Amino acid sequence: MSADTAGGTAADNAAAQYRRHGRPLWRRLLLRTETAIIIATILLIVIAITTVPYFAQPYTYLTMILNSAPILLMLIPVTLIIITGDIDLSVGSVVGFSSAIFGLTYQAGVPLSLAAVIAIVGGGLVGVLNGVLVTVVGLPSLAVTIGTLALFRGIAVGLLGTTAITGFPSDVTKFVGAPLFVGAPVPMVTVAIIAVAIAFAVLLHFTPFGRGVFAIGLSAETAAFSGVRVNRTRLTLFILSGLVASATGVYYTLQYSNAIGTNGFGFELQVVTAIVLGGVSIWGGRGTILGALAGGVLIATLNKTLQLAGIGSDTISIVTGATLIFSVVVAGIAGFLSRRRRSKASAIAAGVEKHRALHV
């Protein structure tokens, strides 16, 4: 209630009186999940370097990124989908699907690069299917992508059967896993991840299209009334997700020089985990690419640290789950306290927002 405009003060000096932001900069920067996650990651690395033997080696970071590259790649477009309030659980199966197509076409004598293109296009088509079922037919994306999750995993397994296609040119597979330059702590794929991340970050945060994406997540109806091509946008995102996932499939196949139907099994939940850990609201409308990536990196670092500390993967999955819960619980408590101040109305607003909790 800053500008007392009763009696019609001149518009421009009224304009001058509006603050740009309700909360001071430090609160806006520090009190957000992205920051918390990034800080947590850095802290973890520091602790690991000082306490975990063998951690402080380029090889650690190299392998860390190599192991998490598929997840980091896939989560980027899925982040946008979640911001619109939808969800795509089929990405893991798309990895297997494109891996199968890639392997089979290559085995059939198609040149590697062409095979890759075919596989990626295949993944794009899965995206089209998801998108059409969600937008044109109007089915909930959660249901649709659970279905396609089963479907395309099935097709991948069916296509390849017991065969594992392995004979990929070793120079390529070597290149894929190689460090950026001799002794570099990061592999080649880092470039790809960063490139994709920047492309999508710009798309999401600095284009009208991206503004539309957020608007859809905030209120699809309002977005539609504001000239956002809601369904077109959602369809586009599903296709992008399909393309990136299948590209990941090709990469994954080469990284482990092996095309089998089970490639990428269970990735979908890892992807969603990283994204929500990165502060993207599963209700849509809020989130950043940076945060989602940070979430992915944090999980990767956790795994690496625990493995080097000789802790078994059973404990690792507990830690992963606990971290995820902890992150939202902290946010929840923060919200709980601020709701105390901001009254129930916003609590109800939260309730309202909850409406979209599962409009996915």
Add this chain to the structure above:
Amino acid sequence: GCAAPTGGSTGTDAAGGGSLTVIPKSLGNKYFEASDKGAKAAADELGLDFSEVGPTSTGSADQVPFIQTAIQTGQKAIAIAANDPAAVCNDLKAAQDAGVKVVAFDTDTDCRDIFINQATVDGIAQGLVDLTAAHLGAEGGTIAILSGGANAANLNAWVNAMTALIKAEHPEITIAQVAYGEDVDQKAYQAAQGLMQSIPDLKAIIAPDTVSVKEAAHYLSDTPQFQGKVWVTGLGLPSEMATYVTSGIIEQFGLWNPEDLGFLATYAADALVQGTITGKEGDTFTAGKLGEFTVGAGGEVVLGPMFVFDKSNVGDFSF
């Protein structure tokens, strides 16, 4: 599952020796828990610093991080049963480049110094087919194969060998179908049901996978109508099969001693580290109580022939 209820890894700091990391296909798998037990025993004898780590799932690349860790923590040797030989190859190579000796057991991979084979592929195929053929007798009949994971390299090798063998030596036997239980109880159970119901004159099922053979036996014991009609054999764990063998549902099934497998793998690893063997054909080394072994063609060491269990002995084994 995991190594011990206490946590994913067990480290015993014994003096001298080298350090050995054993990476099973997945933690909590009964078969590999047994082999790891043997490996640990051997490690203690040899005074190796022993650790067993591995994934909880059997995804193709799930073992990779543990290989990387082994390299980083400067292990002297790795003994691995690869879920996906191709997927772990690059990192195993890296391990070898880093001077880590790589022993493959249970499942072979191209990137290793030596492969400890529980029994030759042909040996296993021969064993199972002989059991079945003996049961079916001269008039033979229709059989089915119920395997485990569709991508398990060793299972596929055995299945192929059996198919070839039957073609070659047993014209009276026809294989109607190869189904996959995917290492999941429920799937294996339903697959067994499917085979018995959908193949009218099914005489026998060969299940070269511990989960599959157990569930096949289980379905049989639940379903008297097929008892005596369908004969089930395969590779199973005595501890799991005991009930079915004692109740007469199952007459015979094969396996080797997984504890010995791990035991031998560990001795081989140690021999490699000590330099007593290099993994080339003709090398010989002694594996404690198991006696002397010779490295065969392609750097393969064979534990021994398949062991057949029946009423008389099934109770005597802990694994």
Add this chain to the structure above:
Amino acid sequence: MTDTALLELHGVTKSFGAVAALVSADLTLQAGSIHAVIGENGAGKSTLVKIIGGLYRRDGGEFLLEGESVDFHNTREAKAAGIAVIYQEPTLFPDLSVAENLFVGRQPYTRFGALDRAKMRRETRELTQRLGVPIDPDREARGLSIADQQVVEIAKSISVGAKVIVMDEPTAALSGVEVERLMGIARQLRDEGKGLIFISHRFDEVFALCDVITVMRDGSYVATNSTTSTTEDEIIHQMVGRSVDNLYPKQDAQIGEPVIEVEHLTSVGVFDDVSFTVRSGEIVCLAGLVGAGRSEIARAVFGVDPYDSGSVRMNGVSVPKKNPAAAMRLGIGFVPEDRRKQGLAMTAGVQTNITLAIREKLARFGFIIDSLEEPSARTWAARLQVKMYALDTEAQMLSGGNQQKVVLGKWLATRPKLLIVDEPTRGIDVGTKAEVHRLLSELAGTGVALLMISSELPEVMGMADRVLVVREGRITAELPRATATPQNVMYAATHAPEVAA
């Protein structure tokens, strides 16, 4: 209860963080009376209501119910104490049947321990009949008209035997007939000895219905007057601290060429063969009853809804179907009727909302950044004198009137050639209303064509150059300003076309 008031509030305060919603609110409600609370948008009326209803807890002050001091922790307690609140947006459960909505939380059981649906059905039918609005008890609540939803809410409050019934802007979404019906019900309840609190921005209603009027300004009590002994001007003066001389500052604009031409627009089952044109500088009003299908027509023209046949042309260029983006490019703007669901992203900041519709225009080389958006957000928020703390204040934190201003700003920012406004002053106080009207006629003055949907006859009379009356999805009459009297409009809105024509 002769002299103890039914409900008393003294010096009640409530603030939300930095915002002081209530500074010192007073209210004394007698049984058997209808008590109006009026004030500008943001004066604190709804906040007061929410405190009475137990949704908020007051920070300070007295709250007496039948002389007893009370302090509700939640809506349950308030209900139990005999207070029923009917919020502006009815809060029914769309998937439950009307009967179940009436009895939710206190359904009767048969002796077999199952819900006694027969009983619920019976009582629902009785209640709605008694209110003169029979509604099928087994019908899902989803899709009930706002008016019917309110009837259900009222029936609910009666059946729980509430002593105090609070209605926060119940008439905002209703048309004349429905308002009349509601008033009838209200009087009936008063005569049964209940105390009613009635919030509205429409003076005609307040004066027609209420016995006492309490005025609030900026969260403080101003005065309480008996309806018989006060005048509209006096009240307005108390409300805004100045006199609003002209509520309909209609300035005659230069009416030019047709901007939009709609021909034979038909959407099966919704509206039928709708044709009209709006010229530059002209204000055309779509009048009619709620449910007549005016919004649907507007939505179809703008392209959010599809239509089956007919054509829409902007300055001769045909506007593609079902494509708001294209319509906007051709210069159409649309202020929708439901600002919460269609006009605003409630959880987003004011800036985000204002610049949403012009994001493409603001972009440079296809890219857009905050600093490109801020200036226009500032300008438009200021030009409409939006009361807010900062540009990133969430829309849901603004009072109704200010929210509506943000929506208007959002669309004025697109600099439309044709602006469609659906119920532009719904739930807006006189002061702001006058502003909005001035704004709209200024807009017309600059040659913008205006298509206005309103259920408020005075507004229609005051603003329109031409009135198109819609009845059951058809345009039943076209009345130039001169002949558009309330009688004619209502007649056309309620009678078959040929009679009206």
Add this chain to the structure above:
Amino acid sequence: MIVTHTVPLGVQRRSLLGRIVRAREVGLIILILALVALTTVTQPGFLFSEGGWRELLRQPTILILIALGQAIVIITRNIDLSVGSTLCLSAYAAGSLFANVPGIPIPLVILCGVALGAFLGLVNGLLVAFLRVPSLVITLGTLYTYRGIAILWIGPHFIRSSWLPEDYRSFGTLQFLGVPVLLIVVAIIVLVIGWLMTSRRLGRDLYALGSNPEAATLFGLGERRLTVTAFVASGALAGLGGLVYLAIFATGDAQVGTGYELQAVAAAVVGGVAIVGGSGTIWGVALGAFFLATISNALPVLGVPSLWQQSIVGVLIVGAILLDRIVFITRIRRAKRNGSAS
């Protein structure tokens, strides 16, 4: 989904919804009968053999139980992804109780298994209700955590059929008038829950909450209590599912129930529960679960190659929801043609 309904559509839905819901259950029954008939024609043993009949009727029981719980949660506009892990934990808990406490009464073990499930559900419920954290995130977290605990706890051990008392094992195959007792038990549970959801305040409140949480808060319906209740129910049913699993398979290791969560959601959706909450019937869900389970039961019998079975399941899931939607849309179209707008 976030497709917005403009008023006329909304109006349509109201008048049609009842019919559509009914149509869905009928549709599912037809689908199931068709599937069974088809399979039986090709393999009479599928139905007309003591073994086939039994499996047909008892295999679905596990999925039905967890789908019921899932449905209750989804109806309140939440989701529970932790059911698979919960099932695993309670199955092993029961198993090891039998093993370690010789002669422990079976009902007590069942009670413990269910109680454990309910407790795990309670944890989910409390986190979701009191911190207003999206259930998808919380239960995704507990999916990992519970599974990790299971692996850590169970480790190399596994339930050996020899652990279980003979009565319990035979319970899996026990039949009453030719119907597996397991199915009878589950059927009773379905009826009870169905009755609770349709004819008791609690059930209606759950629907109300999912139908309009904002109104529920304004109304003071006890949002938190209801949310917690729903998750406890889901956990308890998953726990019971674990006990049924134990009875049927008499075995189990740390991987039991992996991936059940998505099956349960699929079953609920196929059974007609709107993912946005507020609508859907328990009967529909039970049928949906039965349908999905029967698919994976029938495909091997039909002799479909193992490797292609999953893709067929996928097609059928997508097909089922798609079909349902198409029926819905065409009905609206028809209704609109008839101009029954209002």
